[in-house]
Amino acid sequence: MDATRTAEQGPLAGVRVVDLSTVVVGPACTLALADHGAEVIKVEAPDGDLMRQLGGGARHRGMTGKFMNFNRNKRSVCIDLKTEGGRAVLRRLLEGADVFVTNMRTSALDKLGLDWESLRAVNPRLIHCLVLAFGRKGRYAGRPAYDTVIQSASGVAGAFQASGGEPRFVPFVMTDHITGQIAAQAIGFALYRRTRTGVGESIEVPMFETMAAFVMREHMGNLTFDPPIGPVGDARILNADNRPVPTKDGYIAISPNTDAQAFAFFEAIGRPELKTDPRFCSVAARTANSLDYYALRASALRGRTSAEWLEILERIDVPAMRYNTLESLLDDPHLEDAGFVSRVDHPSEGAIRQIGLPNAFSGGNRPQTRPAPRLGEDTIEVLRECGFGQDEIDAALRDRIVHGVKPEERQ
Amino acid sequence: MDATRTAEQGPLAGVRVVDLSTVVVGPACTLALADHGAEVIKVEAPDGDLMRQLGGGARHRGMTGKFMNFNRNKRSVCIDLKTEGGRAVLRRLLEGADVFVTNMRTSALDKLGLDWESLRAVNPRLIHCLVLAFGRKGRYAGRPAYDTVIQSASGVAGAFQASGGEPRFVPFVMTDHITGQIAAQAIGFALYRRTRTGVGESIEVPMFETMAAFVMREHMGNLTFDPPIGPVGDARILNADNRPVPTKDGYIAISPNTDAQAFAFFEAIGRPELKTDPRFCSVAARTANSLDYYALRASALRGRTSAEWLEILERIDVPAMRYNTLESLLDDPHLEDAGFVSRVDHPSEGAIRQIGLPNAFSGGNRPQTRPAPRLGEDTIEVLRECGFGQDEIDAALRDRIVHGVKPEERQ
Numbered sequence: 001m002d003a004t005r006t007a008e009q010g011p012l013a014g015v016r017v018v019d020l021s022t023v024v025v026g027p028a029c030t031l032a033l034a035d036h037g038a039e040v041i042k043v044e045a046p047d048g049d050l051m052r053q054l055g056g057g058a059r060h061r062g063m064t065g066k067f068m069n070f071n072r073n074k075r076s077v078c079i080d081l082k083t084e085g086g087r088a089v090l091r092r093l094l095e096g097a098d099v100f101v102t103n104m105r106t107s108a109l110d111k112l113g114l115d116w117e118s119l120r121a122v123n124p125r126l127i128h129c130l131v132l133a134f135g136r137k138g139r140y141a142g143r144p145a146y147d148t149v150i151q152s153a154s155g156v157a158g159a160f161q162a163s164g165g166e167p168r169f170v171p172f173v174m175t176d177h178i179t180g181q182i183a184a185q186a187i188g189f190a191l192y193r194r195t196r197t198g199v200g201e202s203i204e205v206p207m208f209e210t211m212a213a214f215v216m217r218e219h220m221g222n223l224t225f226d227p228p229i230g231p232v233g234d235a236r237i238l239n240a241d242n243r244p245v246p247t248k249d250g251y252i253a254i255s256p257n258t259d260a261q262a263f264a265f266f267e268a269i270g271r272p273e274l275k276t277d278p279r280f281c282s283v284a285a286r287t288a289n290s291l292d293y294y295a296l297r298a299s300a301l302r303g304r305t306s307a308e309w310l311e312i313l314e315r316i317d318v319p320a321m322r323y324n325t326l327e328s329l330l331d332d333p334h335l336e337d338a339g340f341v342s343r344v345d346h347p348s349e350g351a352i353r354q355i356g357l358p359n360a361f362s363g364g365n366r367p368q369t370r371p372a373p374r375l376g377e378d379t380i381e382v383l384r385e386c387g388f389g390q391d392e393i394d395a396a397l398r399d400r401i402v403h404g405v406k407p408e409e410r411q
Numbered sequence: 412m413d414a415t416r417t418a419e420q421g422p423l424a425g426v427r428v429v430d431l432s433t434v435v436v437g438p439a440c441t442l443a444l445a446d447h448g449a450e451v452i453k454v455e456a457p458d459g460d461l462m463r464q465l466g467g468g469a470r471h472r473g474m475t476g477k478f479m480n481f482n483r484n485k486r487s488v489c490i491d492l493k494t495e496g497g498r499a500v501l502r503r504l505l506e507g508a509d510v511f512v513t514n515m516r517t518s519a520l521d522k523l524g525l526d527w528e529s530l531r532a533v534n535p536r537l538i539h540c541l542v543l544a545f546g547r548k549g550r551y552a553g554r555p556a557y558d559t560v561i562q563s564a565s566g567v568a569g570a571f572q573a574s575g576g577e578p579r580f581v582p583f584v585m586t587d588h589i590t591g592q593i594a595a596q597a598i599g600f601a602l603y604r605r606t607r608t609g610v611g612e613s614i615e616v617p618m619f620e621t622m623a624a625f626v627m628r629e630h631m632g633n634l635t636f637d638p639p640i641g642p643v644g645d646a647r648i649l650n651a652d653n654r655p656v657p658t659k660d661g662y663i664a665i666s667p668n669t670d671a672q673a674f675a676f677f678e679a680i681g682r683p684e685l686k687t688d689p690r691f692c693s694v695a696a697r698t699a700n701s702l703d704y705y706a707l708r709a710s711a712l713r714g715r716t717s718a719e720w721l722e723i724l725e726r727i728d729v730p731a732m733r734y735n736t737l738e739s740l741l742d743d744p745h746l747e748d749a750g751f752v753s754r755v756d757h758p759s760e761g762a763i764r765q766i767g768l769p770n771a772f773s774g775g776n777r778p779q780t781r782p783a784p785r786l787g788e789d790t791i792e793v794l795r796e797c798g799f800g801q802d803e804i805d806a807a808l809r810d811r812i813v814h815g816v817k818p819e820e821r822q
Contacts, residue, residue: 011604056632065635138745152664155740188599193422201774209769221467224476253563329566334549358620363612
């Protein structure tokens with residue numbers, strides 16, 4: 001990396017975000033902001049974000065790999081909001097902030113004076129983003145957010161039943177990830193509007209409504225019409241046999257869609273007679289007989305290894321792709337070419353793998369230099385930046401209103 | 412809706428987007444922009460976006476429910492880019508645009524003179540957003556994008572295998588949806604940067620890298636450390652038994668996590684002795700025996716209906732939630748309270764259900780008034796706005812460079 005590139009900045013450089021959120025949906029939102037250059041101050045209670053303990057092991061308590069992956073490029077400030085002094089510190093941080101992100105329940109926010117009406121009075125430029133489980137206009141308002149609750153209610157689990165199985169959850173905290181990304185999107189839009197209006201605003205992003213819209217756009221289909229003009233769901237996507245195809249030693253994905261692709265595929269699997277089979281001889285025929293076509297594919301590739309098939313299919317121009325397990329993804333050759341996962345030394349946690357930035361901005365990307373923070377690692381630095389004097393900081397530490405990592409623990 | 416509200420605008424009001432994209436990932440991106448107030452001009456070839464034919468039935472050819480749900484709040488301009496005149500029309504639209512979104516392959520873009528270097532020369536404020544299947548730095552660059560290919564390569568399908576089953580795809584075009592939302596986020600960030608720099612930029616959003624990061628953040632866990640400190644994956648999320656629980660007449664989701672919740676749940680299912688069972692008597696015990704705990708839950712609710720259980724569990728403060736099928740989602744009582752799905756009359760397609768805007772912006776939301784367009788419905792209007800004279804428009808229509816819907820077909 002040359003000197004020019006290290007001087008680059010992401011598009012949100014200079015945007016100051018105070019992040020009072022935990023676990024996944026809020027941290028996923030502020031990660032998107034941080035990765036694009038915003039200065040994110042992660043405010044944590046004295047026992048820290050619960051995510052510090054979740055998702056796998058750690059070399060040191062409170063620093064799981066999953067926590068680090070969601071919280072790099074942020075700084076951690078530890079404040080005890082149960083104290084009046086702690087609440088005053090947070091309000092002072094918010095006076096100079098551009099954005100406040102929280103997934104705290106509204107009743108708790110109101111009690112702490114962190115609702116938008118209270119905060120705009122001291123900082124009219126503040127963008128106040130509240131991620132909710134459920135929007136305020138319906139009967140589930142105020143109920144707690146669990147990803148599984150949202151997957152159950154929003155039809156995500158229902159899509160598995162519609163594809164011929166039992167309801168199940170996607171093995172990702174998918175509704176947190178998606179809602180978090182959409183909250184970051186909304187914040188970007190509001191920052192843009194602020195450049196014209198000069199004032200901030202309140203944004204509410206409810207997980208349930210967000211995911212309901214996601215599911216409906218995909219699967220409402222014939223029920224978009226009133227009365228409906230056919231059954232619910234996009235049949236092509238719900239087809240349970242549309243899945244990675246087993247080979248001799250694993251799986252690959254294949255998409256022989258056009259006639260040229262399908263016919264080349266039939267040759268490759270030693271079934272040239274299928275080119276004139278009325279079930280498979282045209283796009284329309286294969287669509288009408290898609291169950292048969294998928295069933296054919298499912299048993300066609302067992303004679304060779306994945307690598308052999310990928311080489312053959314590439315040669316004959318049939319779209320096909322490697323299947324990655326969670327492990328092999330890290331060694332994917334394309335990602336290795338791109339240096340997408342890099343080895344870096346974390347100052348306290350040692351050698352780690354760092355996930356790259358997917359998007360490229362010609363106007364500059366954030367250099368990925370800041371490791372995920374230990375709890376309270378940046379308390380003193382951030383308070384100083386916000387105008388607290390050394391006496392005030394010492395008093396706040398002594399009174400246990402805020403907590404820092406002791407200097408001798410720093411590496 | 413009163414007069415004050417109809418005067419509201421979304422945060423992207425005044426932003427002009429030229430959208431040369433088809434099917435899902437690009438249209439999902441520009442839908443997010445349109446729903447937040449941008450003026451999106453959907454540029455379509457004479458045979459239209461393929462999505463006009465996909466995803467279910469239609470009352471009139473080219474207007475499936477799925478197409479309408481992804482393309483409301485946009486205008487359709489039909490241009491034949493195979494003609495030099497058509498390319499000139501598109502370039503003129505781009506001269507006055509803020510944003511250009513495309514998922515065309517780079518070789519085709521270059522040939523049409525629609526690459527960023529060519530366009531910035533005529534419009535230096537343009538934000539040029541290219542959604543790619545694979546980033547340019549790795550060996551898969553230039554391969555076509557299919558959602559299933561990306562699910563296979565990125566570890567989405569792999570997570571199902573890691574949770575104890577066969578690899579499969581999520582029954583959503585999930586990688587298109589998510590990448591599209593993230594592309595819209597990136598555009599918002601670039602619009603914000605442009606207010607400071609005065610110039611546009613090029614953004615590249617690759618689906619594979621985007622989804623690889625999504626999967627790694629969730630499941631890299633112990634492999635974040637080098638060397639790894641344990642197996643890959645977040646075991647809690649990969650637990651195959653964490654799914655909606657069968658009742659007498661359906662399913663519900665339950666999350667009895669704390670001791671108070673678990674003990675109340677044991678009482679409710681008539682198993683009070685489990686409160687002192689060493690497998691289930693504490694959070695730590697239930698975590699250590701989560702397979703048993705899930706198995707217990709899976710068979711505990713068959714004695715009563717979903718409605719009965721939801722009432723009981725609400726009374727005893729155990730988090731629980733309705734399970735919605737793809738059909739019942741549309742009748743969900745919370746969404747009905749909020750008026751989330753409204754009945755509107757589409758000018759050509761009749762009575763339809765319209766999906767609400769999930770997010771609330773206190774600074775104003777886009778009023779949802781514009782129905783999804785028929786192919787070329789807005790060609791003439793948009794060309795006029797872009798400064799084309801009536802003579803030019805008549806000539807372009809006559810020479811079949813552009814196509815409009817004939818006035819007598821308008822309703």
